[in-house]
Amino acid sequence: MQQQDTYDHADVEQQWQARWEESDVFRTPDDATDPSYVLGMFPYPSGDLHMGHVRNYTIPDAYARYKRMQGEDVLHPMGWDAFGLPAENAAIEREIHPREWTMDCIDTMRGQMKAMGFGYDWEREVTTCEPDYYRWNQWLFKRFYEEGLAERKGGDVNWCPSCETVLADEQVETDAGGAPEDSHGDGGAVEVCWRCDTPVETRTLDQWFLKITEYADDLLDGIDELEQWPESVRGMQRNWIGRQAGATVEFDTGYGPVEVFTTRLDTLYGATFFALAPGHEVTREIVADDPDLAAQVDELDPEADTDEKNGVFTGEYAINPATGEEIPIYVADFVLADVGTGALMGVPGHDERDHEFATEYDIEIRQVVAPESEEVDVSAAAYTDDGVLVDSGEYDGVTSAEARERLIEDLETAAHHTQYRLRDWLISRQRYWGTPIPVVHCEDCGPVVVPDEDLPVELPEFVPTPTGNPIEEVEEFVETECPDCGAPAERETDTMDTFVDSSWYFLRFTSPDRADAPFDTERANDWLPVDEYVGGIEHAVMHLLYSRFVTRAVSDMELLDVDEPFDHYLAQGMVQLEGTAMSSSKGNVVSPVEIMEEYGADTARLFMMGAARPAKDFDWTERGVRSSNEFIRRLLGTVETFADGDLSTSDTDGRPVDAYLAREIDASIAEATDGYESFRFNEALREARGLVSLLGQYREYTTPDADTFERGLRTAIRLLAPVVPHAAEESWEQLGNEGFVAEAAWPDPDGEIENHAAERRLVENTREDVRDIIDVAGIQSAETIEIAVAPEWKHRALDLAIAADDDVVGTVMADEELREHGEDAADYAKDLAASHQALSESLAPEREYDALHRAAWLLDREFDAEIVLERAGEASEDLAGKARPGRPAIEIHEDE
Ligand code: ANZ
Numbered sequence: 001m002q003q004q005d006t007y008d009h010a011d012v013e014q015q016w017q018a019r020w021e022e023s024d025v026f027r028t029p030d031d032a033t034d035p036s037y038v039l040g041m042f043p044y045p046s047g048d049l050h051m052g053h054v055r056n057y058t059i060p061d062a063y064a065r066y067k068r069m070q071g072e073d074v075l076h077p078m079g080w081d082a083f084g085l086p087a088e089n090a091a092i093e094r095e096i097h098p099r100e101w102t103m104d105c106i107d108t109m110r111g112q113m114k115a116m117g118f119g120y121d122w123e124r125e126v127t128t129c130e131p132d133y134y135r136w137n138q139w140l141f142k143r144f145y146e147e148g149l150a151e152r153k154g155g156d157v158n159w160c161p162s163c164e165t166v167l168a169d170e171q172v173e174t175d176a177g178g179a180p181e182d183s184h185g186d187g188g189a190v191e192v193c194w195r196c197d198t199p200v201e202t203r204t205l206d207q208w209f210l211k212i213t214e215y216a217d218d219l220l221d222g223i224d225e226l227e228q229w230p231e232s233v234r235g236m237q238r239n240w241i242g243r244q245a246g247a248t249v250e251f252d253t254g255y256g257p258v259e260v261f262t263t264r265l266d267t268l269y270g271a272t273f274f275a276l277a278p279g280h281e282v283t284r285e286i287v288a289d290d291p292d293l294a295a296q297v298d299e300l301d302p303e304a305d306t307d308e309k310n311g312v313f314t315g316e317y318a319i320n321p322a323t324g325e326e327i328p329i330y331v332a333d334f335v336l337a338d339v340g341t342g343a344l345m346g347v348p349g350h351d352e353r354d355h356e357f358a359t360e361y362d363i364e365i366r367q368v369v370a371p372e373s374e375e376v377d378v379s380a381a382a383y384t385d386d387g388v389l390v391d392s393g394e395y396d397g398v399t400s401a402e403a404r405e406r407l408i409e410d411l412e413t414a415a416h417h418t419q420y421r422l423r424d425w426l427i428s429r430q431r432y433w434g435t436p437i438p439v440v441h442c443e444d445c446g447p448v449v450v451p452d453e454d455l456p457v458e459l460p461e462f463v464p465t466p467t468g469n470p471i472e473e474v475e476e477f478v479e480t481e482c483p484d485c486g487a488p489a490e491r492e493t494d495t496m497d498t499f500v501d502s503s504w505y506f507l508r509f510t511s512p513d514r515a516d517a518p519f520d521t522e523r524a525n526d527w528l529p530v531d532e533y534v535g536g537i538e539h540a541v542m543h544l545l546y547s548r549f550v551t552r553a554v555s556d557m558e559l560l561d562v563d564e565p566f567d568h569y570l571a572q573g574m575v576q577l578e579g580t581a582m583s584s585s586k587g588n589v590v591s592p593v594e595i596m597e598e599y600g601a602d603t604a605r606l607f608m609m610g611a612a613r614p615a616k617d618f619d620w621t622e623r624g625v626r627s628s629n630e631f632i633r634r635l636l637g638t639v640e641t642f643a644d645g646d647l648s649t650s651d652t653d654g655r656p657v658d659a660y661l662a663r664e665i666d667a668s669i670a671e672a673t674d675g676y677e678s679f680r681f682n683e684a685l686r687e688a689r690g691l692v693s694l695l696g697q698y699r700e701y702t703t704p705d706a707d708t709f710e711r712g713l714r715t716a717i718r719l720l721a722p723v724v725p726h727a728a729e730e731s732w733e734q735l736g737n738e739g740f741v742a743e744a745a746w747p748d749p750d751g752e753i754e755n756h757a758a759e760r761r762l763v764e765n766t767r768e769d770v771r772d773i774i775d776v777a778g779i780q781s782a783e784t785i786e787i788a789v790a791p792e793w794k795h796r797a798l799d800l801a802i803a804a805d806d807d808v809v810g811t812v813m814a815d816e817e818l819r820e821h822g823e824d825a826a827d828y829a830k831d832l833a834a835s836h837q838a839l840s841e842s843l844a845p846e847r848e849y850d851a852l853h854r855a856a857w858l859l860d861r862e863f864d865a866e867i868v869l870e871r872a873g874e875a876s877e878d879l880a881g882k883a884r885p886g887r888p889a890i891e892i893h894e895d896e
Pocket residue numbers: 184244261262263264265267277334335336337338339340341342343344345346347349350351384
């Protein structure tokens with residue numbers, strides 16, 4: 001079609017982007033009456049948008065546009081998670097400032113986002129590497145410090161030798177996949193840096209922590225309320241927090257009593273050895289006078305990436321408080337210093353790790369718990385389930401659960417204890433491109449926080465160093481005075497983990513210009529929680545947990561009334577190429593920029609949103625892209641023809657075909673609205689595209705009624721507008737509408753839309769049946785298609801059958817009116833009984849008739865035959881007798 005050639009996507013898209021900007025279409029008012037906060041996780045400015053970004057941001061953009069058309073006030077902002085190591089490394093490589101590199105990337109990505117047609121309120125843009133943002137990181141750090149939620153402490157920390165910085169536990173992965181499954185850290189997997197996959201080392205350093213563990217219970221219990229989060233993410237967070245109920249109990253040793261943590265106090269009688277972490281205080285005492293032993297302990301490597309469990313016998317013994325027996329004390333690498341108390345009682349009969357260790361070191365394996373019925377042999381493998389106690393003195397015959405409680409009561413040194421896998425959040429980083437931690441170290445006063453009036457502590461100049469933290473090289477920065485006593489002092493040179501920046505940016509968006517506070521409490525209370533949050537599953541633990549923690553903490557500081565930041569979280573699926581996720585390392589990327597140039601943003605958006613539900617992975621295909629593009633061209637072509645008056649229409653409203661169209665328009669609105677509402681965009685789009693193709697069939701079949709055709713077009717355009725915004729604006733304007741479709745009202749159905757699904761099913765089934773008959777009977781050319789709907793009494797029988805409990809035939813035949821139909825009724829009742837479970841309600845007979853009457857043109861169009869539609873009374877007895885509710889009887893008369 002020649003009209004298609006007039007669609008120049010670049011021209012159309014740029015024009016509308018400019019017009020949106022000129023008219024501030026996406027500006028969000030501060031005072032919202034009907035607030036809706038839609039947010040895609042802000043990106044790290046890495047250079048070019050990749051397909052993952054495009055999907056990540058198209059989803060919320062479409063949803064935000066839909067909500068805006070629904071009349072809600074929508075906050076849909078964008079910003080930049082702009083600090084971080086890649087910028088620093090890129091800057092060193094190019095001998096420029098990380099800021100320069102970052103700002104260049106931001107400019108590029110902002111431009112590409114605009115070209116994608118994302119409707120952001122750019123007035124609210126935040127950039128975390130700007131002092132007017134990061135000063136609030138420093139301010140918040142101080143509030144955390146004042147509340148006792150920020151702390152400097154020493155200890156073993158994860159060190160990435162390649163990134164030359166420490167890492168939080170959440171940023172150490174057991175493989176390339178995700179956060180570690182098991183913080184006990186054995187299992188043979190290598191622990192690697194989340195950013196660069198380099199194996200991490202352990203260093204003992206003084207570092208700053210935010211005390212997320214104080215919120216462990218709140219964060220865990222809060223997960224129950226997050227009903228609109230994916231179950232998998234809720235599970236990952238629960239697992240990461242890892243609350244375990246158990247007990248502590250003391251064992252006497254030559255070095256005084258030593259406490260252990262156990263989840264299985266019921267196995268106490270089976271504790272045949274005692275084990276200490278290499279770093280345990282008592283280990284240090286034991287090895288103090290024994291250099292040989294000290295050397296052996298030094299050999300133990302808790303980070304060893306092997307499955308083996310290694311230990312050293314200390315020559316010392318502990319007293320099992322239940323049996324009074326002496327049991328050997330080992331120092332073992334599988335005992336972790338920061339889990340429980342750093343010491344454990346070894347129960348080889350009932351714990352797998354202990355079993356392995358005991359087998360290796362020839363330690364007694366004793367069964368003290370037995371399953372109710374079968375026999376087990378604990379010398380072969382540990383029996384790890386609960387059961388009934390045996391060989392446990394006075395507790396013999398007691399269940400595990402009860403024994404745990406009674407032992408806590410009976411033993412003086414035993415107590416309930418809950419432990420967590422979650423550790424405090426280590427936020428110090430030994431790198432340049434981050435927020436300076438606002439602290440000064442004074443020899444007399446210790447660490448002193450910088451007074452509020454001296455914030456921000458701005459980053460000093462950038463002195464690239466081949467290794468180490470560049471900030472340490474800047475004397476003017478490091479050398480300062482103690483804010484408390486005025487003595488010469490040194491400024492902290494560590495910067496903050498960039499996850500601090502992203503843990504509250506969604507609050508800043510509500511009042512990005514506040515110069516005296518990180519965010520305006522009232523505004524944040526109005527807008528939060530974020531209604532729809534969309535972003536990658538890789539943040540399921542890190543970013544989402546930190547954000548939940550910070551939100552709860554600032555809420556407890558009375559800066560906010562909201563506990564949970566994100567109401568609904570959607571993790572978008574991956575964009576794949578031939579079944580593999582696109583990634584530059586695999587070299588299978590399709591560049592969004594090239595797609596935009598060749599086909600336009602609307603095509604990319606339509607293909608992506610139509611391909612699958614947002615949480616599902618889908619394959620990028622050239623064919624899919626082309627068909628989306630062709631659809632847009634066809635739509636624009638139709639609109640143009642209609643607008644130019646080149647499409648002949650009439651004023652014949654009132655024909656069944658017009659009524660059919662009217663009803664389908666309403667049905668499409670209902671279905672598509674449902675789709676948008678529940679994030680099934682692909683289904684919404686299928687409706688909208690179906691409507692456009694129906695309009696095409698309509699105009700092919702007959703001279704369309706002008707009003708109906710126009711309403712159909714106007715509806716389809718609006719249903720498509722959230723996803724193909726530029727083509728929708730173009731069409732909207734061509735149809736003579738004033739104003740932007742982005743600001744137009746979402747369409748409402750004209751008539752009642754109840755039962756439209758049943759009507760569609762009826763029509764579809766009928767068409768299917770006609771096809772089958774023609775096929776089976778080998779009919780060459782049908783002259784008339786006679787269709788009879790079922791009589792009233794069959795509908796009545798069906799209703800009774802659906803309501804019947806058991807005796808369908810009895811229930812149906814108990815009805816006086818139905819008995820009048822004698823054998824027919826009895827036969828039909830038997831049929832109904834046979835398919836009792838599968839029966840579903842049907843439309844009333846008159847509605848069936850009306851629906852088929854309106855849809856008759858589709859049959860005519862398809863089979864080119866005269867359609868004779870009859871009520872039960874009008875048809876021959878024979879034909880009417882075959883009709884059933886939802887399944888009219890059909891007879892086809894062939895052309896002689
Ligand atoms: C005795 C016992 C008997 C345990 C038994 C378990 C089963 P899980 O196993 O993941 O539930 N534990 C305690 N402190 C530890 C540390 N510092 N490093 C490594 N392991 C430690 O975690 C709870 C169990 O981990 C605890 O319960 C303890 O072994 C071990 F049939 O105590 B149990």
